[in-house]
Amino acid sequence: MRKQTLSLGVGFFLLTSSAMANDYLANVEGLHLNYSAPSGKASSTHFKYKEYEFLGHTEYDVELQGGTLFLETPDGPIQLDNLPASLSEVDALTINDLDLVSSSTSLSLSTQHFATQSTDSAMDISRLAIQCSYEDRDDEFMNEILHSCFNRSGNLSLGGFSSDGKEVLTDTQFTIRNNSMNFQMRAQGLKIKGNGKTYYENDQLRIRIDKAKVGFLNVRGRLFKELEKLESNTVSVHEPWIEIDLQ
Structure with a gap:
């Protein structure tokens, strides 16, 4: 199998934003x-999702089966379905100090x-932060988040x-x-x-890198040689395009 590290990173964003915020206001603090x-x-340290809310230090059991994450809480199980394949197939997953806030107009996430680790790949991300604003909350909320982040207004740092x-x-x-x-x-x-362009449409994220410079030196070709390893x-990489299938 070929490496899936970049799609795993996007899958993590889909897991935390869609599963924890889809159609609901959510507030999660200090999740490990x-x-x-x-x-x-x-x-x-704080967990609010649907009708569940736990204040103070709370512990949970976790199971991952057939694309579904089961979180056993003190008040019963929470079931998060339809995870991205890149996440549902991992052998190991570690998350430290995750905060997530979803409101009617925005979503912010940091960890x-x-x-992650699987049979053929491993990925490590530190100090990730994502902020997006959106206009509507409907049955296609996940689609609205991705559309807003990559077509309208989004900030990402790591x-x-x-x-x-x-x-x-x-x-x-x-x-x-x-x-x-x-x-x-x-x-x-x-x-x-x-700089460049980003486009999200039909479950596909397309990124076009127009310029990549170190001072006045053009290094776009060198950057794409590194990106091709992912x-x-x-994930498809063909200069100047990076295309990520999010289905």
Whole structure:
């Protein structure tokens, strides 16, 4: 199997935003989760989802079966269905200090550490933060979040991203406004700044990188050589495009 690290990162965003916020206001603070197939443990300092609310330190049992995450709470099980395949097939999953707030107009998510491991790949993300604003909450709420984040207004930052133990990116920031994207990052010790476009439509995220420079030096080709290492059956990299299948 080919590597799926980039799609796993997107899958994590889908899990926490869709499953925890879809059609409901949610507030989760200090969530820690350690899963090693077939089960794991989790805890939080504040957890509000649907009719469930737990204040103070609360512990949970976790199981992942057939694309469904089961969270056993003190008041009964919470079942999160239809997880992305890239997440439902992992052998190990670690989340440290996750905060999630979903309101009627925006969603913010942050975590100090997120890591996955499967038979053929491993991924590690540190200090991830995502903020998106949206206009509607309806039966297609997940679609609205993705449309808003990547077509209208979204901010993403991360401290580090590693694939199979190799550092790929650090100190990364993306700002998206009306499909226009500006970014900065460190890769191979170089501080890279650039811009491009992002488009989300029909369960596919398309990213076009128009410029990538270190000072006045054009490094777009060099950057894409690194990004090509992240290709998988759901991620396609062909300069200047990166395409991610989110089905």
